[in-house]
Amino acid sequence: MSAPKGNALIGQSGGPTHVINQSLVGVVETALACPAIGKVYGALHGFKGVLEENLIDLGAESRETLEAVAQVPGAALRSVRKKPTVEECERAFAVLKRHDVRYFFYIGGNDSAETAHILSEMAAREKHELVLYHVPKTIDNDLRATDFCPGYPSAARYVSLCFLGDNVDVRSLPGIKINVVMGRNAGWLTAASALARQHPDDGPHLVYLPETAFDPEEFVASVDAVNKRLGRCIVAVSEGIHDAAGKLFADSKETDSHGNVQLSGSGALGDKLASLLKARLGEKLRVRADTFGYAQRSYFGAASAVDSGVAREVGRVAARLAASGAAPTGTISIRRESGSPYRANYVRSELSAVAKVTRPMEAELLSGVHDVSPAFLDYLRPLVGELPRAARLSDIAVPKR
Amino acid sequence: MSAPKGNALIGQSGGPTHVINQSLVGVVETALACPAIGKVYGALHGFKGVLEENLIDLGAESRETLEAVAQVPGAALRSVRKKPTVEECERAFAVLKRHDVRYFFYIGGNDSAETAHILSEMAAREKHELVLYHVPKTIDNDLRATDFCPGYPSAARYVSLCFLGDNVDVRSLPGIKINVVMGRNAGWLTAASALARQHPDDGPHLVYLPETAFDPEEFVASVDAVNKRLGRCIVAVSEGIHDAAGKLFADSKETDSHGNVQLSGSGALGDKLASLLKARLGEKLRVRADTFGYAQRSYFGAASAVDSGVAREVGRVAARLAASGAAPTGTISIRRESGSPYRANYVRSELSAVAKVTRPMEAELLSGVHDVSPAFLDYLRPLVGELPRAARLSDIAVPKR
DSSP states (O other): OOOOOEEEEEEEOSSOOSSHHHHHHHHHHHHHTOTTEEEEEEETTTHHHHHTTOEEEGGGSOHHHHHHHHTSOSOTTOOOOOOOOHHHHHHHHHHHHHTTEEEEEEEEOHHHHHHHHHHHHHHHHTTOOOEEEEEEOOTTOOOSSSSOOTTHHHHHHHHHHHHHHHHHHHHHSOSEEEEEEOOSSOOHHHHGGGGGOOSTTOSOSEEEOTTSOOOHHHHHHHHHHHHHHHSOEEEEEETTOBOTTOOBSSOOSOBOTTOOBOOSSOOHHHHHHHHHHHHHHOTTSOEEEEEOTTHHHHOTTOOOHHHHHHHHHHHHHHHHHHHHTSOSEEEEEEEEEETTTTEEEEEEEOGGGTSSOOOOOOGGGEETTTEEOHHHHHHHHHHHOOOOOOOOOOOOBOOOO | OOOOOEEEEEEEOSSOOSSHHHHHHHHHHHHHTOTTEEEEEEETTHHHHHHTTOEEEGGGSOHHHHHHHHTSOSOTTOOOOOOOOHHHHHHHHHHHHHTTEEEEEEEEOHHHHHHHHHHHHHHHHTTOOOEEEEEEOOTTOOOSSSSOOTTHHHHHHHHHHHHHHHHHHHHHSOSEEEEEEOOSSOOHHHHGGGGGOOSTTOSOSEEEOTTSOOOHHHHHHHHHHHHHHHSOEEEEEETTOBOTTOOBSSOOSOBOTTOOBOOSSOOHHHHHHHHHHHHHHOTTSOEEEEEOTTHHHHOTTOOOHHHHHHHHHHHHHHHHHHHHTSOSEEEEEEEEEETTTTEEEEEEEOGGGTSSOOOOOOGGGBOTTSOBOHHHHHHHHHHHOOOOOOOOOOOOBOOOO
């Protein structure tokens, strides 16, 4: 196929990340330089903005604004959680046609790839020539066919820094500390807590992930054992922990239009685990539970350098591939070439390679029922970058008199 | 009085901060240079370490270790929450005498100042010459007789950065967002959220502090009004909000030995407020509640430059004043000389000026029942330092076709 001539439209979808605007600017700057592409538009609130014809002219933004926006977390085009119906896809196509849009870039996770897939099938049926690229992002790191998902390393960096802080905090005032980390189906982000271990007695001492069935009895016994050994225990828990039958430990009635249960934005799971420990190990036990919340994906200042660079490049590659006429649809996969310094190359994959199905952590990245393996830490370290050193005093004891 | 000759002992007490080790190192480096002071010891876990004679030799630490430790959050000497009994004070004095300790520095908040006060009275009764200085720290900023409390500006910086992130996050995916911020009796830290306002529609749109009685009806009505106007609402809530009679909105059974109710380390308050909004404004409303947790005082990388510098200097001044023989007891007060750049001088105050009674925000720093005044922002800005810019796209609309 040859690249069609026409305008480009970009949308952002799903939960934002620290670096989702790097990808946006990567697409914009490259698309603006492509001869086949005329105007470069943005859809406000993703697919919703297409439906409602709420488009903005990204080509009219100054270079300075684009660069400043690239540094900012959150979706600069604003986002949406929406699975379009067939009727909505038809209305969206009418809008695309009216604005001569021939290139559509959707920056998002696996739900967004699914939306892009539905759109591309409709385009084929309607014989409307539309080049449709998914640009990957998600702090969950649960897309298949890529070394990592842009957004994940920065969220992992934030989580590591929080656990680094908790290590010194809980060493100061000992007790049991439970930290609930985002991650519904995959434990990647919770697992990043393990990067905070610098001293042999550092936490997280226990890491519970949705890849392994959660057994409350094992949890109580393991916390008790660590606490008896060290006088404290720091636990990393994924919000998506569930029993062997798949039933979530923390249940909620609220679901989005993709059928995902609301787990974030509530302290219920942490409080339930804390209550369990107190009931079983004693009401006087000092137990605290923090639920990390939205700062994991939006804290200003946690972006990893590798993540920022790769997110930008993924946007550029998507625009370049789209305008090359190589294939009418695709997503960008990151292939790691070296770990330190991190180097990658970028290839096109089919939308179906990332849509719908998520990628849990592989067995070799786990260790037992409550830890990660050294292989996982080797994988993660170059993505997150160097962490501050948690220096300690030497504790040279003064002899008792 | 003249300065006694003998050893110095340092302890850290209460909740740690980002810069509490700057003060520790400030005391150590200055005490080591004082001719009157022999050895410089640290007590592990504050008063508990004195009682149990768990002392370490801080003079044996390398300059490099001390400098590295100064940068790290958490109490490097480890901390304690303890109100000593008379019997414990007697045992502690026996330890001090055995180790020829003539200088005791207690780095802590108002509870710690109270402990220091009790110790000093006992020293006077026992006619044991003991120079006793309180070195102020608390993220709560609720000590009297000082411009600010070391630890507060860094915690305020972290809170501001979180709200900066929430502004872009909630603008991306609109809804109601409640953030619960630490602060039992005083709203200083919650109020710092207001620094995150860079655009006219930025949050926090409502700021609820313990200085004002919390009225659930007013809360529901105000959230509803903001949400109707902007399509979103970000609320900053202090964990210590209470009704006109002083009854906490979030109640807990756990108290420490100073009688403080446990409020942190639980998501209960945020979830209760979220449930209230859903019950009153509709179950379909997107409401999320985050409780910021211990990262507020221990996140690696949020330390403000002014805070770090002043915390160090407060430690140095305490050691200098103690060894000068000017007065046997005291605490260090910070007096602001200029805001931008921040400059301060340091004076001695009586322990009684900071012990027991806390300092709520003054009326002129508040505005109505759910906001702070411009005077508060003028006070806070130089302490927190420059914040990243939350750049936005210009949103140049494409005409509908």
